[in-house]
Amino acid sequence: xxxxxxxxxxxxxxxxxxxxxxxxxxxxxxxxxxxxxxxxxxxxxxxxxxxxxxxxxxxxxxxxxxxxxxxxxxxxxxxxxxxxxxxxxxxxxxxxxxxxxxxxxxxxxxxxxxxxxxxxxxxxxxxxxxxxxxxxxxxxxxxxxxxxxxxxxxxxxxxxxxxxxxxxxxxxxxxxxxxxxxxxxxxxxxxxxxxxxxxxxxxxxxxxxxxxxxxxxxxxxxxxxxxxxxxxxxxxxxxxxxxxxxxxxxxxxxxxxxxxxxxxxxxxxxxxxxxxxxxxxxxxxxxxxxxxxxxxxxxxxxxxxxxxxxxxxxxxxxxxxxxxxxxxxxxxxxxxxxxxxxxxxxxxxxxxxxxxxxxxxxxxxxxxxxxxxxxxxxxxxxxxxxxxxxxxxxxxxxxxxxxxxxxxxxxxxxxxxxxxxxxxxxxxxxxxxxxxxxxxxxxxxxxxxxxxxxxxxxxxxxxxxxxxxxxxxxxxxxxxxxxxxxxxxxxxxxxxxxxxxxxxxxxxxxxxxxxxxxxxxxxxxxxxxxxxxxxxxxxxxxxxxxxxxxxxxxxxxxxxxxxxxxxxxxxxxxxxxxxxxxxxxxxxxxxxxxxx
Numbered sequence: 001x002x003x004x005x006x007x008x009x010x011x012x013x014x015x016x017x018x019x020x021x022x023x024x025x026x027x028x029x030x031x032x033x034x035x036x037x038x039x040x041x042x043x044x045x046x047x048x049x050x051x052x053x054x055x056x057x058x059x060x061x062x063x064x065x066x067x068x069x070x071x072x073x074x075x076x077x078x079x080x081x082x083x084x085x086x087x088x089x090x091x092x093x094x095x096x097x098x099x100x101x102x103x104x105x106x107x108x109x110x111x112x113x114x115x116x117x118x119x120x121x122x123x124x125x126x127x128x129x130x131x132x133x134x135x136x137x138x139x140x141x142x143x144x145x146x147x148x149x150x151x152x153x154x155x156x157x158x159x160x161x162x163x164x165x166x167x168x169x170x171x172x173x174x175x176x177x178x179x180x181x182x183x184x185x186x187x188x189x190x191x192x193x194x195x196x197x198x199x200x201x202x203x204x205x206x207x208x209x210x211x212x213x214x215x216x217x218x219x220x221x222x223x224x225x226x227x228x229x230x231x232x233x234x235x236x237x238x239x240x241x242x243x244x245x246x247x248x249x250x251x252x253x254x255x256x257x258x259x260x261x262x263x264x265x266x267x268x269x270x271x272x273x274x275x276x277x278x279x280x281x282x283x284x285x286x287x288x289x290x291x292x293x294x295x296x297x298x299x300x301x302x303x304x305x306x307x308x309x310x311x312x313x314x315x316x317x318x319x320x321x322x323x324x325x326x327x328x329x330x331x332x333x334x335x336x337x338x339x340x341x342x343x344x345x346x347x348x349x350x351x352x353x354x355x356x357x358x359x360x361x362x363x364x365x366x367x368x369x370x371x372x373x374x375x376x377x378x379x380x381x382x383x384x385x386x387x388x389x390x391x392x393x394x395x396x397x398x399x400x401x402x403x404x405x406x407x408x409x410x411x412x413x414x415x416x417x418x419x420x421x422x423x424x425x426x427x428x429x430x431x432x433x434x435x436x437x438x439x440x441x442x443x444x445x446x447x448x449x450x451x452x453x454x455x456x457x458x459x460x461x462x463x464x465x466x467x468x469x470x471x472x473x474x475x476x477x478x479x480x481x482x483x484x485x486x487x488x489x490x491x492x493x494x495x496x497x498x499x500x501x502x503x504x505x506x507x508x509x510x511x512x513x514x515x516x517x518x519x520x521x522x523x524x525x526x527x528x529x530x531x532x533x534x535x536x537x538x539x540x541x542x543x544x545x546x547x548x549x550x551x552x553x554x555x556x557x558x559x560x561x562x563x564x565x566x567x568x569x570x571x572x573x574x575x576x577x578x579x580x581x582x583x584x585x586x587x588x589x590x591x592x593x594x595x596x
Contacts, residue, residue, distance in 0.1 A: 001072045004079050005132040005144050006044075008086065009066040010036045011124045011152070017379070018442045019170045019219065023235050023388070024208075026438070028222040030062060030379040030386075032097070036123065037063040039093045043086055044069060054351045057359030061366060062379035068351070070132060083127045090125055098221055102177075102197075105205045105224050112176040112195045114162065118217035121160060121173075126151055138347045142335050165192050167216035169223075175214025179206055179287075206287040207267060235388070235434040237270035238320040238376060242390040245373040246314040253312060256305040263294050263301070271434070273316055275302055315594030318434050318469075321375075321394045324445045325401075325427035327383030328459040333423060340418045350416045354423075357412035358382030361405055368400050383425065386445075391431065392592055395494050398429065398462065399487035402480060424460040424480065426452040431588065433469040441467065451477050466584050474587070476580035478573055489573065492566040493585055499563055500589040504554065507586045509545040513538065513567070514579050525576030534575075535568040542567070 010033060017029040037056075041063070044051050052070040056063055073079040098119035102111060128151065130144050162174045177197045192214060199205035208223055209215060215223055247253040261268045267288055271277050278299050283289055291298075309315050332338045333354070336347045343350070362380040365387075369375045374393040378386040389397050402425075410422045417423075428449025432441045444467055452463040455477055465475035478489045499505045516537070520527045527534070542563050548556045570578040 001074060002079075003132045003134075004071050004073060004129045005068065005137075005140055006071045006079075006083070006127065006129050007066065007068050007144055007148055008037075008040050008044075008127045009125070009148065009152075010040075010090070011065060011126070013065045014446075015170075016123070016218075017386075018439070018446075020222070020438050020442070021169060021213075022223070022438065023238070023376075025169065025219075025222045026378050026386075026442075027376075028225045032221065032225060033065055033123075034061075034063040034379070034381075036090055036094060037065060037067060040086060040090045041067050043089045044071070047085075048072075048082070054348065055355035055358075056382060057355040059356070059359030060362045060380075060382055062362065062377075062381045064381040064384065071129075073129075076129075079129045083129055087125050087127060091120075094123065095119060097225070098217060101221050101224050102217075105199075106197055106202065109197055110195070112197055113193065114160075114174060115176050115217045117160060118173050118176065119221070122218045138336055138344065141347065141351075145335070165214055167219050168213045169215060169219040173216035173218065176217055177205075177209065177220045178214040179209040179211050180214075181211060203287070211285045211287065234269055234271055235320060235438065236273065236318075238388040238390060239317050239434045240270050240273050241320075241373065241375065242392045243309050243314045243316050245390075247309060247312055250308075250312055253305070253308045256301060256308060260298065260301045260305055263298055264288070264291055267291065272298075273302070273305075274318065274434075275299065275306070278302065310594050315592075317391055317591055317594070318596075319391050319431055319588075319591045320434060321389040321391055321429055321431045322386070322441055322445050323389055323394075323398065323401075323427060323429045324386045324449050325425045325462075326385070326449075328424045328426055328453065330383055338418070338421065339416050343416050346416070350413070353413060353416070354409070355382070357409045360412075361408040364404055364408060365401060368404060369397060385425075389429075391588060394429070394431070394588070395490045395497070398427065399490040402427075402462075402487050402490075406486065424458075426455075426459045427462040428452055429462065429464040430467055431465070431584070432467040435469065436467055444473075448475065451475065455479060464581070464584060466587050468587075474580050474583050476577045476584060478577060478581070489570070489581075492569055493581070495562065495566050496582070496585050497589055497592075499559070500586065501592060504546070504548050504559055505542065505563060506545045506547055507589065509538075509541040510582045510586045512541045512544075513582060516541075517575060517579060521576050521579070525574055527571075527575040531568060531572050534571050535564060538567045538571070539564045 013033060016033065017026060020026045020029065041053065048071055050072060054068040054070065056067060071079070071082070073082065102115065126148065128144060128148050130140055132140050160173060164174045167173050167175050175192055175196065177199060178192055179199050181200050199209055205224065264272060278295060280292060283292055306316055329338060334351065336344045336350070339350060359382065362382050365380045365385065366377055369377050369387055369389065374397055375387055375389040378388070405425055406422065410417065413423065426449060428445050428447070428451065430441060430445045430448055444465060448463045448465045452461040453459045455461040461477060461479045463475060463477040465473055467473055480486055481488045500507055517527065520529055539560065543560050546556060546560055548554050548559060567578070567582070570581060
């Protein structure tokens with residue numbers, strides 16, 4: 001028997017997951033890729049019980065798009081046959097899913113021409129087997145990854161000869177499942193093909209595909225596929241999550257919510273919590289015309305519901321946050337380049353240890369976000385993370401995830417880490433309006449994460465941006481600290497948020513700081529004013545904005561000093577980033593207080 005390293009990958013990843021118009025597209029895209037990896041791992045375990053999996057760990061809820069294991073085979077021919085059989089098994093699983101999704105939603109309607117061909121063109125499955133000797137794992141693994149990189153660079157694809165309207169999500173393949181109140185015209189290059197399935201009279205499917213949308217087979221699987229966990233059908237549901245959670249024990253509010261949502265039945269979506277969507281035009285686009293007779297009653301109930309939420313101190317917000325991060329320099333860690341030289345020979349054990357640690361972290365990350373009603377994770381594949389965060393909890397969630405990553409990962413890897421070196425991650429976070437196109441938001445999140453990783457060679461930073469509904473963008477980037485000061489910047493942000501939200505201080509000091517200090521900052525983001533001099537001016541401006549009444553019992557001087565210290569610390573980090581960050585904080589607080 002010969003021993004082999006076996007690497008299996010499913011792609012594309014980023015483009016497939018992030019080609020999305022709705023939150024459910026994101027959730028489903030991630031789940032489907034995870035499901036394909038799990039399918040491959042299960043098939044290997046069933047057909048080769050002696051397989052030794054290196055990564056990912058079984059504990060990881062969202063499997064990444066690849067797995068590595070060690071397998072025994074009699075010869076190369078047997079190994080090759082196994083790899084081809086595995087590919088066929090995973091691809092068949094995908095094709096069965098494609099057929100089942102269409103059949104379930106259309107009650108057995110005939111497949112449109114090209115549906116099977118579109119589904120068969122995706123995904124791209126690659127595998128690589130390499131003879132392996134126990135004492136040469138490090139070199140064999142490096143060669144395995146290098147070879148797989150070269151294979152992927154070849155970019156194999158299946159050519160589809162198609163003319164006509166393209167899919168609303170990917171824009172790559174023809175739209176075969178559409179929602180059109182108009183009759184589909186005969187096929188030609190300008191129109192939808194004649195046998196495309198029109199879901200206009202299929203109420204259940206029409207609720208998933210908006211009027212005017214058209215999906216290809218691959219994207220239809222995302223939109224209409226089963227969701228085996230709590231599903232967020234729209235970004236509005238994330239934006240309103242903090243209100244629903246904060247007022248879960250408010251009987252008057254909950255009664256109004258039940259009365260209001262019951263008017264829509266199964267057609268309710270969180271976007272209907274916003275009065276701008278209670279219009280005949282919106283109802284028409286969303287297939288809600290049956291509910292138009294109740295429109296006046298809906299408006300009255302929503303007005304009461306919105307007023308009750310605001311009076312209770314938890315107004316309906318229209319903004320939410322998207323957070324993305326992945327580990328820094330993971331390629332160098334996995335090849336052993338950054339490991340303690342004394343244990344580099346134990347790379348296989350390191351791979352297994354970091355895989356277990358990342359699995360534990362991923363599980364705990366779900367507890368931090370989903371388990372506490374503070375958002376929803378799209379995927380947590382260990383060192384990769386994408387999630388929606390409710391705005392009031394943003395800084396706390398970011399801080400908790402960063403500490404959790406450090407405690408879970410680095411405490412498990414002490415043996416392999418050089419002195420003073422730790423595994424870190426860099427994060428990008430975007431605060432955005434629920435109506436901003438999701439594809440644009442995800443593009444901005446990736447760019448923001450890239451900004452964090454570009455801070456210096458060490459990376460280990462976070463960048464946060466605001467995408468206003470008007471299109472205006474503010475962004476600030478800071479390094480993570482070390483030890484107890486790891487999330488100091490976020491702790492300072494929470495201090496500022498609390499002071500502004502409780503109206504102990506007005507946001508005028510932020511406007512004044514921006515107006516005065518912007519002129520003093522050079523092209524490198526630095527300011528010639530010393531920290532001591534800047535602190536005096538901050539104190540003056542903050543004192544002027546203080547609204548603490550004399551009879552409140554609050555130590556006014558102490559409150560001013562606390563806020564002054566927070567702003568001064570941000571100034572010492574970076575004067576330019578301080579101004580942007582203060583602007584972001586001020587914007588967040590205004591939205592959390594119910595401003596439009």
